[in-house]
Amino acid sequence: MGSKKIAILGGGESGIGTAILAKKKGYTVFLSDKGKIKEKYREVLRNIKVEWEDERHTEAKIFDAEIVMKSPGIPDSAPMIKRLREEGIQVVSEIEFASWFSEVPVVGITGSNGKTTVTNLVQHLLKKGGIKSGMGGNIGNSYAKMVADDEPDWFVLELSSFQLDGIESFRPHIGILTNITPDHLDRYDYKLENYIDSKFRITKNQTEGDYFIYDADDKNITDWLDKHSIRSQKLPFSLERKFENGAYIENEQIVVKINNTQFTMPTSELALQGKHNAKNAMAAATVAQLLRIRKQTIRESMADFDGVEHRLEKVLKINNVLYINDSKATNVNATFYALESMESETVWIIGGVDKGNIYDDLLPLVNEKVKAIICLGVDNDKIKRSFGNIVETMLETTSMDEAVKMAYRLADKGDNVLLSPACASFDLFENYEDRGRQFKDAVRNL
Template identity: 80%
Template sequence: MAKKIAILGGGESGVGTALLAKKEGYVIFLSDKGKIKQKYKDVLENNEIDWEEEQHTKSKIFDADVVMKSPGIPDSVPMIIELREKGIPVISEIEFASWFSDTPVIGITGSNGKTTVTSLVQHVLKQGGVNSGMGGNIGNSFAKMVTEEDRDWFVLEISSFQLDGIDRFRPHIAILTNITPDHLDRYDYKLENYIESKFRITRNQTEEDYFIYDADDKNITSWLERHPVKSQKLPFSIEKKIENGAYLENENIVITINNTKSTMPTSDLALQGKHNTKNAMAAGMAAQLLRIRKQTIRESMANFQGVEHRLEKVLKINNVLYINDSKATNVNATYYALESMESETVWILGGVDKGNVYDDLLPLVNEKVKAIICLGVDNEKIKASFGNIVETLVETTSMNEAVQMAYRLAEKGDNVLLSPACASFDLFENYEDRGRQFKEAVRNL
């Protein structure tokens, strides 16, 4: 008898799972409470997959042997609770895909930097001649790649929501970039729960696997003291010397793995700033584990183009630089952005607040920000936090309005920085849509 799978969510992960499930002979039912995008409907139709939208037919869902839920659906919704009570396994697409692939995985998670590190690892592997595929939380779903691509390695960006639904998934190399409060609305507003979720990436690792992590991150180090991991630990730090791992010495990155040492001046890195030094350390160690030549690693780090919507320089107009950092959906990401600003900055922020605390930003805002432009439906918290620090604080309700306002407020030599510190769902489809609208508005100035 063919196994039955119910798939909740008709986006990238849902449709990827459907394609893989079809290949593996499952009977499939895909259900989305909202509308499914046309491009995904076409794939479902072409592959003769049973689907529905704008409703959940419970009888069909509860008839399944296993349920894959999209990362956007919280564990707390009644249907998920009911499925688990009935003993029907509810898993993530990452977990499902891992059942049908023996290809080793480099899995990257963290509150910030994961897209940059994932893209950087893939860039180095490609330049080093490794046949690797990149996806997960960015680009193609893992399931879709397992269905279509024959690779020697998979490089996956993995969110905490995806890790919440794993059981056996085991990356050979796990990278944890950092842990700062984010998405706490999904974790009962408890940082502990969120940290535990991130550490699930190491859950099935053995002594043969590797765990690369930020040794300067208190949330990570204190968790490790209380919860040992089985894998071989490779910490990185810009504050202290590290025997086996990576550290900073006289502005050089020093990587030592199993007595093999390599160095690289930070001045050679394509991406500047302290956080990018750490991103380079993490990616450099993964590349060294795959025995990619040191010279290739150095060259790759020097010619990496960066990630769209992450401190992306858009245009200079009247000697004002416009920077798109729409991917900064939490306070910590914005902290890095402000820290890297060299000139006076007009800062555009706001959106859906995920329990933000802005205190850490106050000294940076004091030092670097001349004006704040709020771009969100509810800006009360931003006004309360920064109203007394900056001379100018204005509210806007569209990207065009925000960019026009920035154009008026910025003077020669200033930066205009879109770094929202919030999710985008009040005014935009997602952070990409927000970033593209920003670039469009800047080009129309």
């Protein structure tokens, strides 16, 4: 192979992981970030002794490379990316690059919502089943870093549509598509079909020996499958119908059937409640069945799973009011699930950077469950227009402390206070984790 030159655009988790792996595989590495690279990542770059820069892009060095890895945050439409492709320089994602150096089978999980929960649940099942697996991708460690570090028996990867956009030969042995609802449309020319195609790239290189697990109640998914053929074996899950091969609900039990083997578990025993979590559980249990994990182990794992931080996370009960952190709800659909699972009157904290949200679907739920809305964002006009005449009380703030204090004053015994923003966090916070942590700190300081 000789010493190939790779240029890496972006010094975040995927960029640093790629640098580590490329260096290990004998590439000449140049990493460039237009923004500022975090100190913890600079430290890694200094340790592995690769050339890097931040707050600029030195084009001569980037265009000197034979291959370019671009971070998922950089759109395909960026002028530099277009020019690289015109010059015939291969541009790939970190997921694609890492896959060239690993024979370890992958469970790849994508979807608009639920993918983090399913990824964590699959990892939990594998761990309890005694299967050595590495979890990462769009959460936690980058795939490239894990490939460089260690060879487990399986990789469990959460994959965003942006990561899938940059694959060519990457092939998960088991692909999962949790659902598709409009999200990130600003990156897909505001065309839902482009976003759907992007999600289905998870099946692009699958063969007859691979599996595709998907939500058969999701019209966007089933319509696409009606029009396109995929080679992998389909294993649907549904709350509405039954399958010869797949997962469904019967007599309040989850049933997973694969090639005449059957797994059942009462839905009441699942650690995570709510319809959407029954689906997440079906997807994960299907993987566990494929990997022949003992049924008893699957049941125990599904019953003791803790859930994911910032996803309907119960923080504290104060004066019999429950405070719930759902900061990970960065789109309307995620917030729909949150409101749907509220069993009592709710004070709802919403707002942030809107990715083209349409709030209509939430109106009946807000009408039924929400007693007051606190807008936590720089621009709340759309929220006010959408819900102003449904709820009596609507307040605005740009401070999390202030929002939680307002909620404390508005909530009565037995109520919930729910942070489920339906928006991205970048107007006031570093990211949704920062937003969720600030909420939890503010609640603990009441």
